[in-house]
Amino acid sequence: VLATGNVTDRIPKLLLLGETGVGKTLLARYLQLRCGFDKNPLHVSIPEFLGKEDMFEYKLFGYAAGNYTGGKPEGDHGLLLENVCRVVFLDEIGEANAELQAKLLTFLDHFEVRPRGWNKDPFYCPVMIVAATNRTDLLDKNAKGQRVFRNDLYRRFTDILPIPPLRERKQDFEFILDCLLQRESMNPNAFVQEIGAEALTELKARDYKDGNFRELEDLFRKACRLAHRDDRPYLIKADFEK
Incomplete structure (x- = not known):
């Protein structure tokens, strides 16, 4: 889906797997933009x-x-x-209990909504489902202290996308920073338009062991504030050193 950009050719049901802070929420926002909508996805x-x-x-x-x-x-x-034809982000789906899983399973089968007490035909509701979990043992029935995740619900997802931690995907930095710039541009007071080459090198050199993507996100926000203060529409290496 991401490679082709054809996020509206079918109705994807994506399951994102990755440790806390790898950027699952950012990816959901990116897909929302690729669908042509300027608002954030519905976050559940x-x-x-x-x-x-x-x-x-x-x-x-x-x-x-x-x-x-x-x-x-x-x-x-x-x-x-x-939110028809938009992205619905189901955050921490691995924590869903049996009752919530059953409700989601019914919807994912046919994208039909029947409001409580509605006795007529259900409504067709095409939305792009993006679910996320930090659990690596989602289908392990013997996982201690974890809820059992239904195998049939797992198989309803058309695409399973493991997201490695940021420290293992330095080659994706240009893409990730482009997403951050796009999100920044949605701010009415947006000012920053690009990132300098030295700044990019500085960001790639970090290991991000403490916060993963969220650490990068915080650095980016602080750098944008510094650039705005200095009346610069671009980020430089010094913005990430202060």
Whole structure:
């Protein structure tokens, strides 16, 4: 998908595997931009709904009028239908319990949404699913202290993409920094437009053992502030040394 850029030729269901901080959220944002949308993807943090499975259903799939105490009297379409043809980022999907996994499995089969209490035909809801987990033992039923992940849900994903830590993918720096620059350009007060060659060399020389991509992201933000202060539309090596 990334190699061709044809992210709208089919409806991908991507599963990103990688340790904390490798840039899974950034990749979801990048795909959102490649689809032609200027907003961030719909971010769904799975751990927030543990023990709140009904709320997960109400928020994502919606509900018909009179089917949610305390909800809108007229009902609600739900977040999925409000984000048709956009990216939906399911963060930390490896933490989903059996009930949440069952709800996701049903949706991923046909991309159909049936709001709670809706007795008519379901709504077709084409969205690009990007799920992420830092678990390397996702299908290991003997993993201590971890939830069992359904094999059939795992196989619903059309693409499984392991993301190595930043220290092992220095060749991707130009791509990663381009993503950061694109995101910076979405800021109404954006100023920085490019990164100098010496600055790029400085960034590649670091090992990023402490924070992975997030460490790079923090360095980039601080460098942008310094460039803005000095009225420069580009980043230099000194911006990353201070």
